[in-house]
Amino acid sequence: MTSIQRIIDRLIEPAREFGSTTDVLVKGSATLNVEGIVIAFMLTQEVLEKAISLKANLIITHEGPFYSHQNWKEAYSKDPIFLAKLQLIEEANISIFRFHDYFHRYDPDGIMVGLIRKLEWEKYTEEYQSTATTLTIPKQSVTEIAKYIKDKLGAPFVRVVGDLSMDCQRIGLLAGYRGGGELVIPLFQNQSLDLVIAGEGPEWESPEYVRDAIHQGKKKALILIGHAVSEEPGMEYLKVLIEAGFPHIPVYYIKEKPLFHIL
């Protein structure tokens, strides 16, 4: 028998220590025996239904299941969509472990390792910082890089600021909600980057900085690939890690469909 707590202990063990965390057993009991594990970037309604049909009794989700960085939000406690999802979780007696902060605090960041593996850019990495990774790639245009990323990550689109024909070599890569100015602007300067590739961030920060840089004649570009797109490969990689430690437990990674249509 392998308890949920044993899985959690194994997941947490490689992380650098730190204070408060969102990473708790959101639902369920740590003493239960694990029958099967479903891993997802986010426990959506569809992932939940698939987990039930796969007879998994533990779901590991990177983002909270209820549309907030916090796992529970009192303001949504009477919302019918929240309630229907919660009811199904409880009826299925399924346990949910939020695995966000600890995975980001692996050394290097587990989400980043998965992203770089998926991009097949391991050979180009220079430095893994705590919130970003720098790479030097063979010279390619912004358009070529955007197409490569879309292909490797299965993204239907990316949002780009900059001259699409500009050649890039020095890249900063940031997963998730790390596309804001506080991280991206110093990174551009301190690392002499041509291009930053990030998940998401406020539109009036890094994108407007890059727009101004270009207007000043400096060669910079930004590709926003989407939050889920940037973190899914990390959760897919987690499947490999868990299977290595617990080969007798069925482990499934479920990738959601793309979130947005572009019109």
Add this chain to the structure above:
Amino acid sequence: MTSIQRIIDRLIEPAREFGSTTDVLVKGSATLNVEGIVIAFMLTQEVLEKAISLKANLIITHEGPFYSHQNWKEAYSKDPIFLAKLQLIEEANISIFRFHDYFHRYDPDGIMVGLIRKLEWEKYTEEYQSTATTLTIPKQSVTEIAKYIKDKLGAPFVRVVGDLSMDCQRIGLLAGYRGGGELVIPLFQNQSLDLVIAGEGPEWESPEYVRDAIHQGKKKALILIGHAVSEEPGMEYLKVLIEAGFPHIPVYYIKEKPLFHIL
């Protein structure tokens, strides 16, 4: 002679009172005589250069000129792009007034009034709340509404979650960075909305809520039109207000090019 302070007083006067604000004279002197006014969603490098060539000596900007909700950010004080922009502002001896919080606190929100005017949806508005407006429009599909918005606002794209063929009548409209779950999720429920149209917000909040709602068989949709796209019409509308009060002063509204390419 019309001092900058007289313009500021007139701008602030209609706003409901409130505490702290970003809305200050970021650069310049309130006692100067106003020669010309440039209005923009955001004082970009290009807007700055155009303002100088138009011989305007007051720029009114909704977002801060330096890539942050705060007007000044110590962390960027040695950044070369920040410094080049600041140097040009100082050489041109141009004054900058940030006009964000007060305009949002007009009754109704001045940014929202401009957006609804630009969409020609005045006749459909039902209720102006402090952060959102509800409307009932003639029945149209999500695709039809998205195309209409793109056309009216000059947006090259919008991001959509939902069934594109779904008919919508009850709409919630939120400008700027008000697309987060805390505002959007209660609005959907309290106002029985089919569709929310917002500027921007975190991708794992409202978009994932709408994805789940659809999977549960509930008819909901979300259109994210972009932060600048949603607030530019409000700043364009401000031109009309200022011209009415100060007909002798040249007033220019400058619309930036679209921020993102979609690849």
